[in-house]
Amino acid sequence: MGGKVIDFHTHILPGIDDGSRNIDTSCRMLEMAVEQGVEIIIATPHFYASRDRIEHFMEKRECAKAALLEKLRDFPLQLKCGAEVAFFRGISRAEKLHDLTVEGTELLLLEMPFVPWEASDIDEVATLAEERGFHILLAHLERYLDIPGNKRRIEELLELPLHVQINAESLTDWRRRGRLVRMFRDGQAHVLGSDCHSLHRRPPNLAEGRAVLEKKLGREFLERIDKGGCELLGI
Numbered sequence: 001m002g003g004k005v006i007d008f009h010t011h012i013l014p015g016i017d018d019g020s021r022n023i024d025t026s027c028r029m030l031e032m033a034v035e036q037g038v039e040i041i042i043a044t045p046h047f048y049a050s051r052d053r054i055e056h057f058m059e060k061r062e063c064a065k066a067a068l069l070e071k072l073r074d075f076p077l078q079l080k081c082g083a084e085v086a087f088f089r090g091i092s093r094a095e096k097l098h099d100l101t102v103e104g105t106e107l108l109l110l111e112m113p114f115v116p117w118e119a120s121d122i123d124e125v126a127t128l129a130e131e132r133g134f135h136i137l138l139a140h141l142e143r144y145l146d147i148p149g150n151k152r153r154i155e156e157l158l159e160l161p162l163h164v165q166i167n168a169e170s171l172t173d174w175r176r177r178g179r180l181v182r183m184f185r186d187g188q189a190h191v192l193g194s195d196c197h198s199l200h201r202r203p204p205n206l207a208e209g210r211a212v213l214e215k216k217l218g219r220e221f222l223e224r225i226d227k228g229g230c231e232l233l234g235i
């Protein structure tokens, strides 16, 4: 059996972060995702430990999810909730982090800082992946590739048992496309996300990224990515 088309990174839940502003926008984003063949959408609102508590975040997320689930009856698509967890010093010791994994999994979408990383940052990710049992999914790794001084840290990170998510939009950028396609080919990138925030600025665009991967690596390779995505979700 083939895999399913999964969007691993979205800000589709209404009114919870800088993504969808209201339920109407979320519904139109869902429509766009369905048109693009998405079968499972993972809602990953931003979580910043410096601004929010996990309990409060979970309450807000449940409300937003309930509102969207009511509308979801009209869509042939499955919704799962997670979070885009911004890395912070001490994250490897944080309690209740499991609440932020994608529902029914140990998968944690981790957003690394947009500044040069310290060796201790990599150690903390290693602790999460190797000692605390999280399946780490690094959000949009391509956004960190050119941070000065980060090259070695990225190599260290990629040696850890974790997975890498790339934004579909980055594959449509001809300057970055070649390098990212090679990362998929070489097993250094694993799944796509739209990282959609609204209808116009960063819209649902998974199909565009998938088209690039299919053109460059072939249909079978894309199916392997879909299967790998299902494995990450344990389905």
Ligand SMILES: [Fe+2]
Pocket: 009, 011, 084, 195
């Ligand atoms: Fe995001």
